[in-house]
Amino acid sequence: MFGFTELQEFLARGGPVLLAIMAATFVMWALILERLFYFRLAHNSVAEEALSEWRSRSDRKSTYAHWVKDKIVSEVRQKAQANVGFTKALVALAPLLGLLGTVTGMVTVFDYMAITDGADAKAMSRGVSQATIPTMAGMVASISGILFTSGMDRKVSRLVQQLEDEMEIG
Template sequence: MNVLDLIRAAGPLLWVLLLLSVYVVYLVAVRAQVLSRLGRDAGALIERARAVTAESGPAAALAEIDRAAHPSPAVSVLRAGLSRADRGVDAATSAMQGALIVEEDRLYTGLSALGTAAQVAPLLGLLGTVIGMVRSFLVFSQTTAPTPEQLATGISEALINTAGGLIVAIVAYVARGALRARADRIATQAERVREELPGWLRRPEVSLSFDDMLPGGVRR
């Protein structure tokens, strides 16, 4: 029995599981690509921004970050804080908190859908199992002496749907865990920036004013 024979024996519910599996694979591929881009190491840029903030102020550090155009959420949070630094530390902290919420939404988008797929797939497989067993029992009601081939149709449908549901659920669950762990690591760096930037700005040698800056973050 080849793959096409198995699909035909499994009945129409397997097509639903196949469509769900395609969606899961597509979602995993897209989210892995997005997290790979957002997860680029921003440690060197953050350290450079810290040094520039101490030496020339937040405006110069902001210009440095804008030139780098780094996609990391940590850099986006840092940019939000530095852009409001001239209004005070509290304003910078509030801006970073808002930026962090936006970045976390970008990081965790799609993970709930994978969790739903991991929960629904076994239920679809179980439904296919029930339908297959019902078909097998109907053979007994219609035939006094059913042959093994007649019984095998319903049993095959039950087992194939069960296996299909479990495979899709396992893939979705494992992928969701891996993607969430990756997103958590990226979010941790952004949260660290949110905690550290107020300390940079409170140093007595740091001027929060943007008035004495030329375009590009250079002091007059």
């Protein structure tokens, strides 16, 4: 079983940038889970409230009513898209942090080479590890986040379109 000691060793091998990647990934997944809970538990009541507000209007044909409808739909879209932009930013940040880890790891390798004239392969391997682990971690975090953020975009579009369709019918 992967325990706390193994996690500490992995973080030490990956260097300080790996800790930043881990923190960014944790925040990214917290935001993804928050959106999943919102869609599962809260969005239907938000949409129903918007529909009841629209249906309570006696005038639904005038230009002003059209503006009100656009405002209601916009508010629902805004609630559905909350934190999605920040999540996308974290998805884009993860590989960049991985690249930063690569650069810092390679600097470590070059430092070891300069100090030991390339004779200490074990010391250089630590630098190579410090260069490759953050790259891998950043890519894994980004790929996992991309799958969910693209799904969230589609879900937001679909739910807002459903609301607009129901407002047209009723």
